[in-house]
Amino acid sequence: MPRSANALYKHFTDTILQVFRANGQLIGWGDRFAAPFELTSARWQMLGALALAAQPLTAPQIASSMGVTRQGAQKQLNLLTEEGLAVRLANPHHKRSPFYLLTESGTALYRRIDDEWNRHVAEVSGAFSAEDLAITVRTLARINELHPLDDEGGEQ
């Protein structure tokens, strides 16, 4: 949105606007993709986070690994647990903060949707070059590390 003409500024702002748009697009896509598995985008993401975790994780750990708040992750974890896809496991270090693991059916479901996902990606990813995607990932990661929230805006 800048009125100034600098190309870097424009690309920066454009990137942000495209992120917003891509986010909406991808959530819609993910929901449609996950629907046949009785999942939503959000539950699928959480399923993946649990499936790929090297060790059992607590809710706050999962939240921070996904970049969302503790409560946001907890909401999905509670739902997955209700649906029998995840279970709580007593955490010896923290009586109040259990580990979450996938159940058998959670693991099986993840495997099914992940297989289908890979098939899908195979059809679609041909339109992209690995280099461009790598640069995109790196650039977005840099944006994510950047938290210019601290007080530079500071007229508050």
Next chain:
Amino acid sequence: MPRSANALYKHFTDTILQVFRANGQLIGWGDRFAAPFELTSARWQMLGALALAAQPLTAPQIASSMGVTRQGAQKQLNLLTEEGLAVRLANPHHKRSPFYLLTESGTALYRRIDDEWNRHVAEVSGAFSAEDLAITVRTLARINELHPLDDEGGEQ
């Protein structure tokens, strides 16, 4: 999330996950940035859409230009109108679908936040190269054009 090892697949999936994370990050950032102006991220975006429009636009036109639904755009437009930042203008072509324009105060507010935004971008964009940002924009745009929703997943 793929279990398969292909680098392109991995980068594709990683891109998606980074988009989700960047979206959350940027909304949080935008909200903090806009708060001193009594705006939210969403209202700021809508303000920008109106400010930069070449001609007066109707709600459905704005919605499609922003990549959101008609109702989502309408909600923000109604709020901006209530707040006196935008006004409805009779549309000769569509009696029920007025144009939306910024008011004087809406324009002034946009100018203020945009100036501050450009100052902010100047501080932050040094960490990025114009080329990487351009590639990122292009890649995200390609994702946005891609709607693999149609029926390829098709086990529904």
Next chain:
DNA sequence: CCTCCATTGACAACCGGTTGCCGAATTGGG
């Protein structure tokens, strides 16, 4: 052992997006 502080989960409220439905206006075909 006790106290203070950080962490955690539950709960409620809110925000911004979605979908779905409805009624009114507009449009286009017969």
Next chain:
DNA sequence: CCCAATTCGGCAACCGGTTGTCAATGGAGG
């Protein structure tokens, strides 16, 4: 000219994220 289909705004419900508050747990220091 009329009638059906589309477009549009309003409303309600839901989803997934946020924040804030609260009580309970855990840990560290006196």
